[in-house]
Amino acid sequence: ARLRDLEGRSVLVTAGGTREPLDPVRYIGNRSSGRQGIAIARAAQARGARVTLIAAHVEVELPTGIEIVRVETTAELLDAATAAAPLHDLVIMAAAVADYRPVSVSDDKIKKAHTGDRLTLELVQNPDILATLSHAERDGRLIVGFAAETATDRDDLIRLGREKIARKGCDYLVVNGVGWTTGFARDDNSVTVLDASGAIVFEASGSKSSVADDILGVFATALSGAE
């Protein structure tokens, strides 16, 4: 029989990559496919949880039988996550959120300049949704972040992860290496889970669905331990 250790729990997952518009036809985006986040939503559903998925741009099919909120920009993701978080016991932020957005969005398509061969875009920092939720009133809610890093080796990856979890204030950080050919848009993944103290509590690798299921075991245990 399959593990139903999230029965009676509610899980909020964010997935995919946000897109920040420049004009009506262009945006700044990233290569996130949403595969890992969607695999987590499916695995949480299979373990018996009530699941809400906030999906930014994704390249795979969305699950059925769960609540889905579609968003495009980081601002929309912030609104959706802020509204949904209080209704869930476990929040897993797997979305690849744009750190910056254009200062202004043009109502008209930006024209090619005839005055020179360079164009400068001015960007402004987006709010950090994970840090915002982590530092807000929690009511016992468990919050998990993801960190996709281009690291030179595993030690470097862990070091970057430790710095990040201290800044973000979440309970767990799932660290995975990314590069031109690893991490995004692939079917397999390799992750290290850090706790709030920066200690390595779990490692998993394999298909994104097996990684999803394995790491959910850690968070399900943490939820029952917190009671």
Ligand code: C5P
């Ligand atoms: O800082 P970085 O983008 O690497 O952190 C990744 C984690 O923080 C992910 O869980 C991502 O969903 C979240 N994040 C966020 N808001 C941002 C940037 C990242 O919630 N503006």
